[in-house]
Amino acid sequence: MTNTAEAISDSIEQTSIVVAMSGGVDSSVAAYLLSKTGAQLVGVSMQVWDYKKNSAENSRATCCSPADFCDARRVAAMFDIPFYVVDFEKTFEREVINRFVETYQLGMTPNPCIDCNSKVKFRELRERALSFGCSHVATGHYARIKKSEEGYHLLRGVDRDKDQSYFLYSCRQDELSKTLFPIGDYTKPQIREIAREVGLVTADKPESQDICFIAGSVQDFVTKIGGGRSRGDFVLKDGTKLGEHDGVHRFTVGQRKGLNIGGLAEPVYVVDLDPQTNKVIVGSREDLKREGFVVNEMHWVNPTLLKRVQAGEEGIEQEVVVQVRSRHSGVRARMRVINKDTCQFSWHEEWAAVSPGQAAVVYDLNNEELLAGGRIAKM
């Protein structure tokens, strides 16, 4: 528990903490670890989405469903943690679902987990925590927070395979100062082991999927919630038509699987999307290559960089590692700060395909400390 002990310097017994409990094994163990510290805990499950109303029949959502809340409730009861289900549906629909659908329909690839973390978990949950009289919020994310003289630093979780810092790049300093990630120092196998030792009902629950509110396919969800979109063509860069598809929202830049275009010698990738003409532009992997890319809506996490950017310092340039998808280990690049909201990145020898709309998250050269993040702009 070094992570927790460090974040709350003196007396954790006096600290009241809201623990977000989804009913999964990670947040269950987070609650258990905190319960051992003597802190005053309040377990909260966030009701974000009406699964009954919005899911196909017989589908089972992957987390945060009523059945998961029952598990969370049982875990909370085991450690005598008062437990509440709090209604966040309005915020979730406005900040996560609507933006998710809109981004897809603009021919970009959204990342709803980032919106959920920033707008729901770290904004509204914090507001509720303050209302309850709690100073801190704890979650079961695989990430770490370290304090230095400059401020708070957000680090990847010790378990690099499970690290979730990518989703947390919009955390502000004041939020980091009141946030705890009790499992960030553990690996997933260790967490499962602890859960089994303690006898948590959630110990052997399967991993949740990437997008918790979708039980079927993303594309069907976007079609249902956002209304049907029209069919269009697969074309090469030069305009040659290769086939037809059911709507641009079904595709992501860099996608190779599921295109169903046959008869070509090389593997075919989606290289661009044009929602205006409903065209999906395809090509070879080389066609995906860019010299660099631009990132908007930057959030600055590292306290030193944050101060420099806020002071309006010009010409900030830095060698960094940039991660452009949630499942991506990061590639070295040069970051040029245009202004506090916008950055330009240029690749060196190595490069990665980038999808407009997705988050680009910047780490230091050790690929450990999260420095900043933003959304990849349309090319």
Next chain:
Amino acid sequence: MRPILDCDANATYSPDEQIRGVISSCLNSLGNPSSTHRGGQRARADIEEARATLRRVVGAGGADTVVFTSGATEANNMVIRGAAQRGGGLITSALEHPCVLAPVLQYQREGRSVVLVQPERDGLVSVESVVRHVTPETALVSIMLANNEVGSVNPIQEIAAAVRTIAPKAIVHTDAAQALGKIPCVFSLLGVDAMTLSAHKIGGLSGVGALVLRHGLELEPLIRGGAQEGKLRGGTENVLGINVFGKALELIEKEGSERFARMSHTRDLFETRLTAELSDVEFHARAVSRLPNTSSVYLAGIRADDLIVAMDLERILISSGAACSSGKPEPSHVLMAMGFDEEHTRSTIRVSFRADCDDAGVERLVASLSKAVTRMRSVPRAA
């Protein structure tokens, strides 16, 4: 750790020390009341004792029928279905508990004529608003005696009398689940044909209720089975629950009007003290006849659901409107029917006192509420 301060008596009036003491003695009487042998005889006698107590406490005559049910929900369903089977329109109010609204609205979906009478802004169902819809063909008029959320007490006696003059064959029913133990509930004085009661609202156990029926009124059973409860309700009786119901009734009988006065003192002290401590506070149904223990409080700028949590963390139990069985709180249909908007209903809490709450309890409640409300009003809203 501080003791729990229960200010949510309208959800459940949990058994006090006296009743807890009685429960263990009731465990000697757990036989099947339908058995011939002595194992059943005791249970049968105890049930009849409880039935007699109930008749006495609620002013029902020896010829009136008392059917023990699994609770107020069953009793309400039984009378609604019984009335509907006779044909004719159904009249109830928009203030009712879901266990009246849901079965009535089901009949509406099936094509039956149904009127939901709207209350006034003070939570009262006026005699005129009911009578306007009554015809000689009306089968049922069901208006609650006291509302569970805001505590308003309806003029049932006047409504019953007025309905009779137009529709002598109609069944006039009142759901008195929330009124019993808080105001006098005298069946013969109310002049209704049927009255619903609940045990866990007066310090008994949940899972028991009763339907009182005027002598000569015949209803079909809702639950068919054995010949229990005068062939009106199949199924082995909840012997323990009925026994404890009887004991709880004896207790409120013994306490008499002193009980009501104590509640009234506590609630009035609470409202005076809270008004002194906090600004932008509004009490619903305050100007009308109201349950003495109930205070429905609007607190501007507050999410009631968050306040419930904050108070629970202080070990103080209050609620936002009715107890929520779904896990997903809907805005109060009672306050909406009274004409308040959703924001208003979501900023309203219900405080409902037990008879044994003392002045120190009120002070503790007011101090905690003031602290939490002041804090919550200072938190900037993210959304």
